[in-house]
Amino acid sequence: MLKPLVALCLFLLAFPFIVNGDIYSFDEDRLLSEKEDTVSLRNALLKANEFKKDNPDSSFFYFDSALTTADKIIQQKQLPKNDLIEVELEKASALEGLGLYYSNSSDLDSALNYYLQASNIYKELIDSEKEKDRKNKYLDLHGNVTLTIGALYFEEGEYALASGNYSNTLETAKILGDSLMQSKALLNLGMIYNNQGRYDEAIDNYYTAIKIFERAKDKRGIAICHLSIGNILRKQSTTDKAVESYKKALQIFQEMKDERGVSFCYNNLGICYTNKENYEQALFYYTKAVDLHLKNNNERNVALLYTNIAALYEIKGEFDKSIEYIEKSLTINEKNNYKRNLIGSYLNLSGTNLSKLENNQEAVPSSANVLDTIVVYAEKALSLSDSLQLIQEQAAALLVLKKAYFYKRNYKKAYESADLLLERKDSIYNNEKTKIVADAESKYEATEKEQQIEQQKHQLEHQTERLNNARIFRNFLIAVAGLMVVVVVLIYYYYKQKNKANKILDEKNKLIEKQNEEISVQKEELQLTNRELTELIQFKEKMTGMIVHDLKNPLNNILNSYDIDDENFRKELIKQSGYDMLHLTQNILDVYQMEEAKLKLSRTQVDVAQLLKECVMEFALYISENDLKISYPDSEVSLIVADKRLLKRIFSNLLSNAVKYAPQGSNITLNWKRTDKKDSRFGVHNNGPAIPREQQSIIFQSFSQHDSREMGVTASTGLGLSFCKMAVHLHGGEIGVTSSDEDGTEFWFTLPQNG
DSSP, rough: OHHHHHHHHHHHHHHHHHHHOOOOOOOOOOOHHHHHHHHHHHHHHHHHHTTTTTTTTHHHHHHHHHHHHHHHHHHHHHHHHHHHHHHHHHHHHHHHHHHHHHHHTTTTTHHHHHHHHHHHHHHHHHOOOOOHHHHHHHHHHHHHHHHHHHHHHHHHTTHHHHHHHHHHHHHHHHTTTTTHHHHHHHHHHHHHHHHHHHHHHHHHHHHHHHHHHHHTTTTHHHHHHHHHHHHHHHHHHHHHHHHHHHHHHHHHHHHHHHHHHHHHHHHHHHHHHHTTHHHHHHHHHHHHHHHHHHHOOHHHHHHHHHHHHHHHHHHHTTTHHHHHHHHHHHHHHHHHHHHHHHHHHHHHHHHHHHHHHHHHHGGGGOOHHHHHHHHHHHHHHHHHHHHHTEEEEHHHHHHHHHHHHHHOOHHHHHHHHHHHHHHHHHHHHHHHHHHHHHHHHHHHHHHHHHHHHHHHHHHHHHHHHHHHHHHHHHHHHHHHHHHHHHHHHHHHHHHHHHHHHHHHHHHHHHHHHHHHHHHHHHHHHHHHHHHHHHHHHHHHHHHHHHHHHHHHHHHHHHHGGGOOOOHHHHHHHHHHHHHHHHHHHHHHHHHHHHTTTTTOOOEEEEHHHHHHHHHHHHHHHHHHHHEEEEEOOOOOOEEEEEHHHHHHHHOOOOOOHHHHHOOOEEEEHHHEEOTTTOOEEEEEEEEOOOOOHHHTTTSSSSSOEEETTTTTTOSSSOHHHHHHHHHHHTOOOEEEEEEEETTEEEEEEEEEOOO
8 A cells, every 4th residue: 555655656746847848859960069168158157267366357358258158059049948047147147257357447337237237137037937946046146246236336426226226135135035135235225324424324224234244154244334334433523433443344354364354444544543633543554555555456545545645744734745645646546547536636736735825824925836736736627527527526626726816816717716616516505405306216216116026025925825735735645644743743842942942042132132222322322423413513604604704894895995096095905804804814723723722822022012003003994994092001011921922912802892893083092000919901991882791701702792783783703802811811811891881891801920
């Protein structure tokens, strides 16, 4: 009884292969030719993969030969169906090999062309295949190639196309249950979110990917995640945490002997230490990165590193050293015709020369050659960015040209550059709005596609279930006995392992909960940092607006002075406007230096009476226009020890306020005397409107404002009084204000006799 049953089972198992078999007949010559082509194809692929790492040019030759042979076999269409499918797969492999070659050669367009052809082959095989295992094999190949295509689009800055390909990979990974593929897609999507400023989403993706990579023991994936997290932390100015992330990535890359990854870590660490003003450590990491890229003949990255080193020297104020490294970068970019990088080199060369010039204002009138150089490189940057339609780079070039033409006294060109700059800024704003809409559409399409994939998955599962039911019914009698035995064994095994499994599960749950808590804390910290950064940006915009407002009137005076017939008045107006802009600029710089504790006193003996007369001369035009009188009482103090430059600035700021608020035809009194403590007390008095008592306590703070409606005047940034307070305190003195409707307003300060 048992033997017939066994024979029947064997027949049923063999039956599908008999039914699905195909019988072909070939003549001997054709069969021999096809075998030779197939062998030639596979030998070419073997050789190509053998040379892929050490000899890319030979690898390219064999991949190209394999592609030609595969096309020849496919066009003949004389092989059985399954053999032709294998040839299609080998053709796709050759296309991927050629894509890799062009990708490593930085020819991204050619690389995309080959990878997209390979993707189309896999899609056709997926659509035509019914058998589940084969379909999953093609899905796996297609998922990996869409991952590569997404990376190429990302490198070209096509974030919407990159996101679409990564989403396709993510969907494929979910269908296959491939956690490693899923983690790679999450990592790459995180990079897109990072570039789009969606930092919270990016970090969530990175930490999810890290968990998967850790389970898969994929060190490279973990290192890239830490590197990417470091990039976000650096953008959010949490430099110390960024350094920690970069060093985690560096350790892993060093263990793997991955020089490319190590060089990226060195570069980012150099940027972090530059931001921390640890320039020696920054140069150490930059130099190590340059050495690695020179070793691997990667000139593009060497040029970028030279740019970073140049930026470091510019921050240090070593402009000649900075220009030397920019010129090195420019030489490489011109040699290899890296157009995007060339724009950067031109902008950096013109911008650094401009910064060098602005750092030494006295040299501006005699720096015609330098200004010509700045204009030449800025024009080159503008021309090249116009040809590539790069609006932000156009705006940067126009900003440099505006300043350069201003210093050249070519005000017409400066005005034209400023006008074009405003147009580019409007275009940048419109492009950002368009990009936001495109991203929203991309997310909507990705969600809709995910729903379609899920629906197709359910349909496939339903069809598979029906097929399995038919097979189960066919083999039911044979399977029942074996199933019962398996069930008994499983039940026994289940009860034996239950306690052990529960303990392991509890431990894992506790570990997961702990990790989730840590991730939540890190997420909250990053969100808090992001909010603080947003507030800082808003403050910066507000401050910029106030400074621009204060600069507007002097600039208008200068620009409109050409319509004034009175030559003496016109000169005085330009001179007075220049003093106004100089005072504002010096206030901003000195307040910043004082807040950063970088400003040092230079004490000398100062003749106060002579110093006050110099200050009064700076406001001669305003005093004359308003018919003001300046009173100098008998001097009790002739010489004091102080920083002459800062003392003059204190008097200039207080005198500026007095001139601004004093009624027309009134008197401004300058007084000084000895105090009981033998200190020197100085005061500037005017009969203008009183300052409200509630504002007197905050008037010396940076960016505070005091409205004087009666006089039709509003103070702007408030940096003048803030500077006075800091400068007086730096000398060890005190400053204050007394103000009333009856007695007018007096700003006073004291200085120790010894400075």
